[in-house]
Amino acid sequence: MEDTKADLSGPRHVAIIMDGNGRWAQARGRPRLFGHHAGARRVREIVSACPDVGVKYLTIFAFSTENWKRTQTEVAGLMSLFRRYIMKEMQEFVKENVRVRFIGDRPRLDAKLRGLMDEAERMTQHCTGTNLTIALNYGGRDEVSRATKRLALDVAEGRLNPADVDEETLPKYLDTYVLPDPDLVIRTSGEARISNFLLWQSAYAEYEFIDTLWPDFTREIFIDLLSGYGARDRRFGAVTA
Template identity: 90%
Template sequence: MAVKDDKLLQAQPTSGPRHVAIIMDGNGRWAQARGRPRLFGHHAGARRVREIVSACPELGVDYLTIFAFSTENWKRTQTEVAGLMALFRRYIMKEMQEFVKENVRVRFIGDRLRLDKQLSILMDETETLTAHCTGINLTIALNYGGRDEVSRATKRLAQDVAAGRLDPENVDEETLPKYLDTCVLPDPDLVIRTSGEARISNFLLWQSAYSEYEFIDTLWPDFTRQVFSDLLSNYGSRDRRFGAATA
């Protein structure tokens, strides 16, 4: 899956982001601009994921988190939602062995209760099959919403307090992350949103408190390895102070 590209290697930032999260937006508009149904764009977007995952090791990215389907996306037409669920099933089945070959560790975040049983089983199988992989960590947000994640985490935290497993006096800002879906992941250094929209759409609300953001006009199916590389280079030139003053 990975292809060496000297131009990309030369463009690799000297202090690039370890964890990049991407809001993959614009599939439907990309398809409609070509006179095709929205699902055509989603299929094109799925193919683009493969390219970006393969570019990560060359560009120094250890963790990639992609926003595939939000808790709000159920509001779309029944036809589009059904098509997306079928696409997710086919994508996972097709890529599962490829992930293992390329040493990609796959995780899923989000509420699985509303997803169909076959898809949930495939997600579990993929996580198990790639658990030994030590290369890039790919996290797929599926039926995910930041507020929903925090709500579910808070509920689990409250249950531990009620059961006496957690002293409420010891609860601080380091406690809640241990209950989030992303508890084993570092916070994203860089969040990218494609398609020209300048909002975060309920994605990684807690985790992205100090993330850098890039809002770009490129539609997701047109998001190439070179566009990705350029954004990583931009990140390397930023001064991240985390609230501290400059000298």
């Protein structure tokens, strides 16, 4: 497949629900964490592809607020993987001019991981290339709930007039307030649901649900999906003349 830059009709912000790591590992007779490590390596390939295909913002769903329900062994392994991933990749992201941000409810995460997240954001805050946002202990409903509490506090303390609250107000309180809404949301592994991911932000996003398991998601598949996006007619509720 020819590797060309996306044209102006391509998505500027792509969000990915990276699903299928566990099944990929089990199909190979390996523990689920083996699949998570393979999936983490795949992230680097897709991040590196973004500048060549015109994607300025990439948001990936790494760990949801519901994932705490998994076995203690798997959760502990994932937290260890996140710590090692941040320590290993940050210098490379700086070299590649990738700005890293994290969204989600941080207090439940351990102090070492939170410190690494803070350091990664600090190290890359000057980067002007791809904007990589990692959703860690993230849930769309939880995000809206936290945003609503902050909004209500501003109203209660007189910083915000209730009459001024509209659909442009709440996004300013969301974790993603500095990011544009996603244009395209991709979910791997054959599941056709959004799993509490970017509920507010994705109201008008296009969706692609594909059968490929995340560790098998290649640069070529990514480019093919972006090409398909360019052929869509996005009317945002209007009617084409």
